[in-house]
Amino acid sequence: MTITSEERSESTQNTEAFELLIKEARAASRRRRLGWCIVFIVFALVTTLIVASTVGNSKPTRQIGSGNKNGKGSALAILPCTSTGVSISNGPLVSEAQEEEAHLLTITNVSSKSCLMSGFPRLVVYGPSGAVIPFHLVHHPTADFPLTSKLPKPFALAAHKSAYVRFEQFGCMVGTETTTTKVALLLPKATHPTQVLTLLRPIARCVGPSARQANPIGISPIEPTIAGTGDYQS
Numbered sequence: 001m002t003i004t005s006e007e008r009s010e011s012t013q014n015t016e017a018f019e020l021l022i023k024e025a026r027a028a029s030r031r032r033r034l035g036w037c038i039v040f041i042v043f044a045l046v047t048t049l050i051v052a053s054t055v056g057n058s059k060p061t062r063q064i065g066s067g068n069k070n071g072k073g074s075a076l077a078i079l080p081c082t083s084t085g086v087s088i089s090n091g092p093l094v095s096e097a098q099e100e101e102a103h104l105l106t107i108t109n110v111s112s113k114s115c116l117m118s119g120f121p122r123l124v125v126y127g128p129s130g131a132v133i134p135f136h137l138v139h140h141p142t143a144d145f146p147l148t149s150k151l152p153k154p155f156a157l158a159a160h161k162s163a164y165v166r167f168e169q170f171g172c173m174v175g176t177e178t179t180t181t182k183v184a185l186l187l188p189k190a191t192h193p194t195q196v197l198t199l200l201r202p203i204a205r206c207v208g209p210s211a212r213q214a215n216p217i218g219i220s221p222i223e224p225t226i227a228g229t230g231d232y233q234s
Contacts, residue, residue, distance in 0.1 A: 077116075078113075078114050078115060078116050078156055079113075079115055079116060080115060080116045080117075080118070080187070080188065080189045080190070081107075081109065081115035081116060081117055081157060081187055081190075082115070082187070082190055083185075083186075083187060083190050083192045083193060083194045083195075084192075085109060085110060085111040085115055086107050086108060086109055086110060086111075086115075086187070086194060087107075087108050087110050087194075087195070088105050088106065088107055088108075088184070088185055088194050088195065088197050089105070089106045089108070089197065090103075090104070090105065090106070090197070090199065090200050091103075091104030091105050091106040091164055091226065092104060092226065093200070094166065094226075094230070100168050100169065100170055100171065101168060101169045101171065101201050101202075101203070101204070102166065102167075102168045103166065103167050103168070103199055103200070103201060104164060104165075104166050104226065104229065105164065105165050105166075105167075105185065105197070106162050106163075106164055107157075107162060107163045107164065107165065107185070107187075107222060108160070108161070108162045109157045109158065109159055109160060109161055109162075109163075110160070111159060112159050113159055114156045114157060114158045114159060115156070115157055116154055116155075116156060116157075117154065117155055117156075117157050117163055117187075117188070117222045117224075118152065118153075118154035118155075118188055118189075118222075119152045119154075119188035119189075119221055119222070120139050120152060120188065120219060120220075120221050120222070121165055121185045121186060121187050121188060121219070121221075121222055122137065122185070122186035122193075123135070123137060123167055123183060123185065123186075123217060123219055124183060124184040124185065124186055124193045125180060125182070125183050125203055125217075126180060126182040126183065126184070126196065127178060127180050127182075128178065128180060130182075133178075133180065133205055135203075135205075135216065135217045136216040136217070137216065137217055137218075137219055138216045138217065138218040138219070139218075139219065139221075146168070146230045146231050147166060147168065147218050147219070147220045147229065147230055147231065148220050148221070148223070148228060148229055148230055148231055149231060150228075151221075152221030152222070152223075155224050157224070163222050163223060163224050164222070164223055164224075164225065164226050164228070164229050165185070165219065165220055165221070165222050165223070165229060166219070166220040166226075166229035166230060167217050167218060167219040167220065168217070168218050169203060169204070169215055169216070169217045169218070170215045170216075171204065171215070172204050172205075172206035172207070172215060173206075174206060174207055174208065175206065175207040176204045176205070176206060176207065177205045177206060177207045177208075178204075178205050179202040179203065179204050179205070180202060180203055180205075181198050181199040181200075181201075181202050181203070182196050182197070182198060182199075183196070183197055183199060183203070184196050184197065187222075188222070203217070
């Protein structure tokens, strides 16, 4: 069989066309691979920037109540003392002015951690029947009360260490309605009183509504020392 020149030309054209299609297909494949590479590189760069920004802006969390110290050496915030974390007892006897009854209470931290003392406690007075007897409390010296006139300052009460509070009362001049020796303390920021304590001296409630207001109980802030509860010690 003899192949003419026209048939040879047509075969050559078909081969060239086929090779051109192959070249275009390869070029398209390279373009697709290049495009995916660019997308992957951009994604990796964006992810790296986000991670670096997050790590760079984050700061360690400071734990409250840990008792650690900051760079200046001051103690970090600690939790307030609670009624279940302290015990109260009669403190040493203190001198008192004429016609006054003075009491000093010792507050001991019985927990294993330091706690915060700050401010005035509330004195809870219980009558013979166990009911609370309301008394007017004075937080700063009036008349001859020898209580401290300084504003209270917060302080840390270390484990098994003691603080003090002093309270005084004028004697009844027109007669006594009732007396009691049962008291408890409601610590600053506490919601429940401490255990009940029996005082060394009784607290008197005077006869008549006006007389009750006339014999308020003056109470000092909680102080780290006995001397800190009064303006003078005679």
